[in-house]
Amino acid sequence: MFFTMGRFAVPSQSEVNSSPGTRRTRGSWNPRQEETSLQLVRMWLYLAALLGLYYLRRWYRERQTVENLQDKYVLITGCDSGFGNLLARQLDVRGLRVLAACLTEKGAEQLRKATSERLQTVILDVTSTDSIAAATAWVKAQVGDRGLWGLVNNAGTVLPVAPNEWLTKADFVKVLDVNLIGLIEVTLSVLPLVKRARGRVVNVSSILGRLVFYGGGYCPSKYGVEAFSDSLRRELHPFGVKVSIMEPGYFRTAMTDMQRNLESLEQLWHRASPEVKASYGQHYFNSSHRYMQKNLIEKCSPNLYLVTDCLEHALTARHPRTRYSGGWDAQFFFIPLSYLPTAVADWVLTRDWPSPAQAM
Template identity: 65%
Template sequence: MWLCVAAVLAGLLLLRRWHRERQTVPGLREKHVLITGCDSGFGNLLARQLDGRGLRVLAACLTEAGAARLRAATSPRLQTVLLDVTSSQSIAAASAWVRERVGDRGLWGLVNNAGIGTPIGPNEWLSKDDFMKVLDVNLVGLVEVTLSLLPLVRRARGRVVNVASVMGRVSFFGGGYCISKFGVEAFSDSLRREMRPFRVQVSIIEPGGFQTAMIDPAPLAKDFTRLWERLPAEARAVYGHRYPDRLSKIAALVHRLCSSRLSPVTGAMTHALLSRCPRSRYTVGWDARLFFLPLSYCPAWLADALLGLFLPTPARGSP
């Protein structure tokens, strides 16, 4: 009997949560949302979708060409600004531009989407500069953009949406990408707790594998070759001459397994921005939910064994 009561109560709680999450905030046409990294991928699609719903989208692009393509595909409501998240000067100029447009209403939504994936590869193949190139965009840039615009978000009692990755739970490959996403998770967690008294919601988006430019196998193969060619001869002998080709084949396989539909990710972003009751985390993608998320709770020896199946082996007899 108690089991039935518990099941009914759980069902009612889930039904209540579903009902609350379906309710959207009012006054969408008066709300400003800034999205970084709108030249392509998730940011570009999200900007077009929010513009279609009548929001005042402020789209930050890295290049003028990307900004022009986005303006051509959207309504006159959407405005673009050039933003390089690795430049403090560019961030300050973009923040002043945003402040002029939102005025006393503040900024309802900030979506930190800008990010890069490469260089990636075995950690031993990479230099400090390789790590910093990714960290400057994915983590340090995200933090500086957030700190610059946080007073405007707080004024609107709005939302901060940070794009992390399921790789922020399980580090699958070397380089700065996974490190940066672990950092985004930590920064978002602390920011969420700090902003709760101000009624500012902070959400994390954790996509799994999606076919974005970040994991295009052709550029990755060239990057593996570049990293391989600069290795000392001793290191190349240890790994074996077939190692970079095997890495490229694994990258191509992963790309084929990834989803080409980006809308589940932008749907999670939209929910985080517009729902009356947004979630703290959105794990998106079948691989993220069914494999990587459960794997993050497994013992280290089991996670190492499973992920090791996807890594190439070095040359025989390597020390």
């Protein structure tokens, strides 16, 4: 139907839309666009289904446990307190034969009183080659031809912690000797026993093996643990040995004891040279002191089971993970932050830091 204006006939809107070859108006139905939208919906549904199947398969695999756990020996270092102490008691309840290495006789005695007769202790200083050799000989005598099913390198230290300029080479070596060099020497010493059992090596690193938050030897040592563990995992795969890395967040252990950390910071400040003190200023030290105190109180979780449950899984599951992240801060803050651009991570990590006296 046409509406007329003088001598000209103007088609109606419906006829324009229905006329072949004419341009469609806004809001008109487009089969091609609808088909594209349906393809996108199907693609996302397929992707969601694949992810669901992947996590379902992983959940099923991770629920499968190793058989005959009661016949397997596990050596744990650093059992005087913290993660090592709790893991030793936890595995003892599970029925494994725990060989708990403690630094002090007092720590060993307290652990023996809290566990069954299956658990045995040995004194081990991971910074001493002689101590490591003696402990290795003792472990070899205990396990015999069965070999060592699990090695958990848990022993560690953190102090001193401070801006790098406040520290000396000896301060770095003190931490690296325990956390990295000691870990490597213990691993190499008992590795033949682990290979005999086709067992597990579990190295306790830290979320600070991904992101550096403060100066001192702790963060470099944990980066080293990550590198050593990665190379070891690839080398030992043909022998049937599995290597896992534990990356805890902040937890309330002996290493995060507030009094010890604050006293160490004060000693380092008093020891610093006049040039360093002038560069940073007393206000910087006072603010750092308050900042450390606040973080050690507020950010450290008391629930050590978030870590020891992961360590137990790494030792008892048929298909352990390569990496475990213990703590909500590790999983939902530090790990996502580690994937962001460096400039963003730097701003997030340092936005609350005090400003030095001679800052630009």
